[in-house]
Amino acid sequence: MSFSIKKQGEVVVVDVEGQLIVGNRQELKQKVLDELEKGEKKFLIDFSQTGYIDSSGLGVLVSLSKKIREQGGELRLANLNDDLQTLFELTKLDTLFQISDTRERALESF
Amino acid sequence: MAKSRVAFDLQIPSDVEYIEGVVELARQRCRELKISPAKCSLNIPVALSEALSNAILRGNEATGGKQVRVRAIISDTDLVFEVVDDGPGFNVDECTLDCTxxxxxxxxxxxxxxxxxxxxxxxxxxxxKGNVVRLTLYRE
Structure with missing residues (x-):
């Protein structure tokens, strides 16, 4: 499991490879907060290479979304597979985040 | 009564770093048993991961040196996961929040x-012999 970060235009894109769970959520949080501190405002997390997410992982997404919004920025999500979509629907987090089917659509939406 | 067998029975250190390995083992066993793909990729990993992290972080209060026991019991009708920690236990109904x-x-x-x-x-x-959280999933 790992997180890779790259810049596409004005958007910081984070790929979550593997699981987003209690054991690694802090690593994701810190990486995104570091970028926020550098002044970045637009964030996209791409889940195309993600297995499953637990409640801690979902919690980190909620927390990051709040922190980014407080700084005048925005966090968007892309490429949820069917299982992840179900997870977001069960927890109603699909109503809290702007979620796109593809990375391209998400990038265009900013 | 349906026959059941223990698919695995492990003691792991009370450390969240061990969760992913246990979950992968559970998924592997479930795939071998031809459990539906959605249950193998969503229900089982997420629910078991939650039970293990609860046991480690809340039951055992993230204290080093403690252990968590995890057992998987399989029958013709259902899958049962039992996660045992040293905590005082909790009331499932009282502790469940509606997060929606x-x-x-x-x-x-x-x-x-x-x-x-x-x-x-x-x-x-x-x-x-400890606080047991038992998760049951019907095979059909």
Whole structure:
């Protein structure tokens, strides 16, 4: 499991490879907060290479979304597979985040 | 009564770093048993991961040196996972928050038990040489 970060235009894109769970959520949080501190405002997390997410992982997404919004920025999500979509629907987090089917659509939406 | 057998029975150190390995083992066993792909990729990994992290972080209070026991029992009709920690136990109904309400939706925590109950057919907590959380998922 790992997180890779790259810049596409004005958007910081984070790929979550593997699981987003209690054991690694802090690593994701810190990486995104570091970028926020550098002044970045637009964030996209791409889940195309993600297995499953637990409640801690979902919690980190909620927390990051709040922190980014407080700084005048925005966090968007892309490429949820069917299982992840179900997870977001069960927890109603699909109503809290702007979620796109593809990375391209998400990038265009900013 | 349906025959059951133990698919695995492990003691792991009370450390969240061990969760992913246990979950992968559970998924592998479930795939071998031809459990439906959605249950192997969503219900089982998320619910078991929640039960293990609860045991490690809350039951054992993230204290080093403690252990968590995890057992998988399989029958023709269902899959049962039992996670045992040293904690005092808890009431599943009283501790489950509805994380979908407007008030709770934006909270960072409080989705673990909710998810376990949504993804499993039954979630129980009881005392038996430690605090046991038992997750039951019907095979059909």
């Amino acid at each position: 309400t407007e008030e709770n939706l934006t909270k960072e925590e409080g989705r673990g038990l909710f998810l376990m109950r949504q993804l499993m057919d039954r979630v129980e907590s009881f005392r038996d």
